[in-house]
Amino acid sequence: MPISLDSRIPDGDLADKWSNQQANFKLVSPNNKTKYKVIVIGSGLAGASAAATLAEQGYQVDCFSFNDSPRRAHSVAAQGGINAAKNYRNDGDSTYRLFYDTIKGGDFRSREANVYRLAEVSGQIIDHCVAQGIPFARDYAGYLDSRSFGGVQVSRTFYAKGQTGQQLLLGAYGALNRQIHLGKVRMFVRSEMLDVVVDKGVAQGIIVRNLVSGEVSRFNAHAVIIASGGYSNMFYLSTNALSSNVTATYRAYKQGALFANPAFTQIHPTCIPASGEHQSKLTLMSESLRNDGRIWVPAKQGDHRLPADIPHNERDYFLERRYPAFGNLVPRDIASRAVKQVCDKGLGVGPTGHGVYLDLADAIDSSGRDIIEERYGNLFEMYQRITSENPEKTPMRIYPAAHYTMGGLWVDYHLMSNIKGLFVIGEANFSDHGANRLGASALMQGLADGYFIVPSCVSHYLTEQKPQLVDTTSDSFNEIDQSVENRVADLLSIKGQHSADYFHRKLGQLMWDNCGMARSEKGLRKALDEIPKLSEQFWQQLKITGCGKELNFQLEKAGRVADFLEFSQLVCQDALHRSESCGGHFRQESQNAEGEALRNDDDFSYVAAWQFKSGKSNHQPEPATLHKEPLRHEAVAPDQRSYK
Amino acid sequence: MANYRVNIWRQDQTEKQGRFEQYRVEDISEDMSFLEMLDVLNEKLISDDLVPVAFDHDCREGICGACGLVINGIPHGKECGTTTCQLYMRHFTADTEITIEPFRAQAFPLIKDLMVDRSSLDRVLQSGGYVSVHTGAAADANNVLIAKHKADDAFTAATCIGCGACVAVCRNASGMLFVAAKTSQLALLPQGQPERLERSLSMVKQMQDEGFGNCSNHYECEAACPKNIPASYIAQLNRDFLNASMTSKEYESQTHCKSLEE
Ligand SMILES: Cc1cc2nc3c(=O)[nH]c(=O)nc-3n(C[C@H](O)[C@H](O)[C@H](O)COP(=O)(O)OP(=O)(O)OC[C@H]3O[C@@H](n4cnc5c(N)ncnc54)[C@H](O)[C@@H]3O)c2cc1C
Ligand code: FES
Numbered sequence: 024m025p026i027s028l029d030s031r032i033p034d035g036d037l038a039d040k041w042s043n044q045q046a047n048f049k050l051v052s053p054n055n056k057t058k059y060k061v062i063v064i065g066s067g068l069a070g071a072s073a074a075a076t077l078a079e080q081g082y083q084v085d086c087f088s089f090n091d092s093p094r095r096a097h098s099v100a101a102q103g104g105i106n107a108a109k110n111y112r113n114d115g116d117s118t119y120r121l122f123y124d125t126i127k128g129g130d131f132r133s134r135e136a137n138v139y140r141l142a143e144v145s146g147q148i149i150d151h152c153v154a155q156g157i158p159f160a161r162d163y164a165g166y167l168d169s170r171s172f173g174g175v176q177v178s179r180t181f182y183a184k185g186q187t188g189q190q191l192l193l194g195a196y197g198a199l200n201r202q203i204h205l206g207k208v209r210m211f212v213r214s215e216m217l218d219v220v221v222d223k224g225v226a227q228g229i230i231v232r233n234l235v236s237g238e239v240s241r242f243n244a245h246a247v248i249i250a251s252g253g254y255s256n257m258f259y260l261s262t263n264a265l266s267s268n269v270t271a272t273y274r275a276y277k278q279g280a281l282f283a284n285p286a287f288t289q290i291h292p293t294c295i296p297a298s299g300e301h302q303s304k305l306t307l308m309s310e311s312l313r314n315d316g317r318i319w320v321p322a323k324q325g326d327h328r329l330p331a332d333i334p335h336n337e338r339d340y341f342l343e344r345r346y347p348a349f350g351n352l353v354p355r356d357i358a359s360r361a362v363k364q365v366c367d368k369g370l371g372v373g374p375t376g377h378g379v380y381l382d383l384a385d386a387i388d389s390s391g392r393d394i395i396e397e398r399y400g401n402l403f404e405m406y407q408r409i410t411s412e413n414p415e416k417t418p419m420r421i422y423p424a425a426h427y428t429m430g431g432l433w434v435d436y437h438l439m440s441n442i443k444g445l446f447v448i449g450e451a452n453f454s455d456h457g458a459n460r461l462g463a464s465a466l467m468q469g470l471a472d473g474y475f476i477v478p479s480c481v482s483h484y485l486t487e488q489k490p491q492l493v494d495t496t497s498d499s500f501n502e503i504d505q506s507v508e509n510r511v512a513d514l515l516s517i518k519g520q521h522s523a524d525y526f527h528r529k530l531g532q533l534m535w536d537n538c539g540m541a542r543s544e545k546g547l548r549k550a551l552d553e554i555p556k557l558s559e560q561f562w563q564q565l566k567i568t569g570c571g572k573e574l575n576f577q578l579e580k581a582g583r584v585a586d587f588l589e590f591s592q593l594v595c596q597d598a599l600h601r602s603e604s605c606g607g608h609f610r611q612e613s614q615n616a617e618g619e620a621l622r623n624d625d626d627f628s629y630v631a632a633w634q635f636k637s638g639k640s641n642h643q644p645e646p647a648t649l650h651k652e653p654l655r656h657e658a659v660a661p662d663q664r665s666y667k
Numbered sequence: 668m669a670n671y672r673v674n675i676w677r678q679d680q681t682e683k684q685g686r687f688e689q690y691r692v693e694d695i696s697e698d699m700s701f702l703e704m705l706d707v708l709n710e711k712l713i714s715d716d717l718v719p720v721a722f723d724h725d726c727r728e729g730i731c732g733a734c735g736l737v738i739n740g741i742p743h744g745k746e747c748g749t750t751t752c753q754l755y756m757r758h759f760t761a762d763t764e765i766t767i768e769p770f771r772a773q774a775f776p777l778i779k780d781l782m783v784d785r786s787s788l789d790r791v792l793q794s795g796g797y798v799s800v801h802t803g804a805a806a807d808a809n810n811v812l813i814a815k816h817k818a819d820d821a822f823t824a825a826t827c828i829g830c831g832a833c834v835a836v837c838r839n840a841s842g843m844l845f846v847a848a849k850t851s852q853l854a855l856l857p858q859g860q861p862e863r864l865e866r867s868l869s870m871v872k873q874m875q876d877e878g879f880g881n882c883s884n885h886y887e888c889e890a891a892c893p894k895n896i897p898a899s900y901i902a903q904l905n906r907d908f909l910n911a912s913m914t915s916k917e918y919e920s921q922t923h924c925k926s927l928e929e
Contacts, residue, residue, distance in 0.1 A: 092788070186730065197798070
């Protein structure tokens with residue numbers, strides 16, 4: 024199949040593109056809608072909102088999740104808030120400013136038209152969520168409250184204490200529940216999609232393993248939407264839920280979908296540092312804390328006094344010092360790197376030296392304990408539970424952790440991948456955040472995609488499809504089903520000596536050391552040399568007890584780790600080829616005299632979309648083939664991003 | 668570093684018979700979470716060629732509601748306002764015995780070991796736990812003002828994570844706190860008013876159909892709730908339910924009013 028990278032960006036001025044597109048969308052007549060079936064993989068914010076909205080419109084929807092309930096998708100853990108250009112504060116916000124901040128925050132590596140549309144629909148999301156009964160924070164007059172997040176100077180983040188993701192997800196889950204109740208959505212929980220069925224470049228359905236019975240079955244549809252979230256767990260330790268993984272998108276990639284900018288991963292600056300070998304995940308402390316918290320380290324190395332005993336003039340508030348305009352509210356990539364730099368200099372605090380203070384003492388003095396507790400009470404509790412320290416008495420210790428992945432399957436303006444009928448939404452696609460995502464923009468994007476964008480794009484696509492479905496006993500289904508069954512059997516037959524977790528930890532360490540916050544050619548080549556060896560060990564030494572025709576979480580985990588082992592090589596390949604620094608992708612070879620990321624627009628102003636190339640063995644692909652989608656910056660001329 | 672003896676409920680499948688098995692876990696640091704202790708045990712079981720213990724979990728930060736174990740007789744253990752995944756080993760005395768069981772209730776059929784099927788809770792919410800608004804229908808978000816204390820109160824109710832601890836702890840295996848948290852969230856907000864009474868009827872009915880028991884006002888649910896959701900929401904639900912039963916024609920209010928009085 025020749026690859027077409029047509030982004031299908033509509034004509035017209037930036038501000039008119041989406042309305043022009045909507046005017047040109049073709050419609051399926053109401054009584055024909057019931058003849059079309061759409062599969063949605065994932066029931067997080069993106070998946071649940073898309074499934075519910077498509078069902079409201081009259082389509083038949085099958086929705087799949089490996090969780091035991093849609094309400095438990097990883098989106099539930101989002102804390103800080105959701106952005107929208109409402110300008111309720113009259114502080115100078117507008118659609119254009121949200122667009123501009125997102126483009127700049129992403130270090131000029133995203134597509135302008137998509138980002139503008141995102142900013143345009145952002146307000147409607149808040150309207151809809153309020154109508155669903157989501158209890159956002161309010162001020163004493165009863166109006167919606169908002170706060171600031173990193174990388175911006177307006178107050179456009181709407182929130183529900185530190186549980187915004189939970190509240191938004193329960194809203195989307197409610198909408199989904201309503202459609203399940205009406206019989207419009209069939210919900211399959213504890214069901215893992217293990218492959219997409221593609222024939223002649225068109226998506227026809229998926230292969231799913233029931234995680235309780237172990238049974239593998241086939242589902243057909245006129246369109247397939249992947250909303251499977253991000254792949255930060257490639258680093259083993261991350262802020263993501265433990266079962267988040269890359270399988271859905273990686274399988275689609277192996278079937279021919281392009282994977283865009285896989286090396287664009289985000290390391291979040293404010294997480295609770297790891298306490299030991301046993302650590303199974305890292306816990307985020309919401310970025311919203313940086314509104315009131317001040318980040319510092321002792322100015323002198325080896326200062327082991329208690330934080331309260333270190334006078335202000337012997338502290339280094341390094342973000343405020345280096346970035347006076349934005350201070351503690353610089354974007355995440357910049358904050359994370361600054362934290363790493365001070366720790367690398369030996370100024371870090373805590374038992375491992377991998378930590379800096381996030382201090383709320385000044386805020387408690389100026390705003391009062393009650394106000395600060397009201398804002399962050401649940402975060403304080405969470406911190407205290409984990410560390411047994413009270414952040415109102417002693418500053419929190421934080422350190423960066425893998426958190427979000429801007430990379431994802433390549434999609435055009437219609438959110439469709441290069442495989443016809445295969446749409447990708449939410450964190451699983453690459454489209455809106457460039458090389459770095461701004462805080463509170465993932466929830467916005469997931470819901471924009473799911474409620475307001477993908478339903479009309481899918482509808483438009485369906486106008487060109489015949490109502491007949493491809494039979495699930497067709498050759499294409501048979502072949503892919505068989506390969507899924509074979510792979511399960513292969514994994515079970517190894518009978519080695521190490522659990523899947525053992526390999527996952529090793530991979531995570533390799534990736535964190537060589538493809539984490541700072542990347543170099545040497546490190547990346549090392550990773551590209553070591554990962555295939557680790558992968559080989561995996562396929563010789565993996566051990567799974569129990570069998571495949573039952574609930575077997577080791578088998579689930581092993582399949583996901585196997586995909587991470589292949590996928591992480593693609594990430595390193597992308598990171599290696601992009602020898603510039605941009606956003607979260609920091610190449611040590613490309614920095615300015617002050618240690619800031621140095622972009623190279625002449626050579627790298629494009630989306631790197633990678634095409635799978637099979638290798639001699641099923642588990643060891645050849646290096647992927649690069650396709651470039653040039654980025655055109657018409658509205659905002661790229662400049663060196665400065666937050667000073 | 669501490670050692671423990673853990674008694675764990677093992678059961679291969681729903682239909683098979685279960686039993687307790689005792690294992691020894693060693694070198695447990697006080698900074699480990701309870702689930703990380705189980706991870707250590709599972710690694711050991713795998714290396715001994717045994718099948719590891721199945722339990723539900725995902726976010727491991729107290730928000731998804733997937734985890735849920737009865738620890739020494741108490742759902743989520745004895746620490747107040749804490750999910751199983753947020754429970755740390757520093758709360759357990761070294762060299763003691765810890766007993767771990769699944770959440771047991773008629774409405775939660777056991778799947779394997781410590782894993783139960785809580786989809787009954789989903790079905791209760793499917794029967795009406797939402798505002799029936801179509802995407803695109805909403806007016807500007809600030810058109811309807813909501814007093815801060817109401818919004819905050821609704822938020823408190825909305826923090827339910829759907830873990831089912833309230834059911835597991837209740838002698839009647841009632842789902843009333845779970846149902847009340849959702850109905851109260853929406854009853855406190857203007858957006859929830861049009862469907863308010865209907866919602867309380869359909870959700871209580873579905874709760875009963877799923878095999879949950881009724882509330883007999885012991886309020887152990889409130890103590891077991893990892894999110895500290897107050898049982899006062901149950902009173903709010905009861906009021907709405909009675910109101911609805913009296914006004915609803917289709918509903919055989921008698922049977923249900925009777926059950927509420929029990
Ligand atoms: C701790 C934390 C805090 C955050 N806070 C914020 C915040 O304050 N603001 C913000 O904007 N963003 C925040 N984010 C980011 C944001 O939460 C996520 O990017 C977003 O929720 C992703 O939503 P999603 O719908 O794309 O995917 P997810 O919510 O990850 O959902 C993925 C779904 O896909 C399903 N799935 C995946 N693979 C398969 C498969 N193979 N088969 C079947 N089902 C599958 C899963 O079961 C799940 O239902 C935060 C992230 C973290 C980790
Ligand atoms: S694992 Fe999510 S609440 Fe415990």
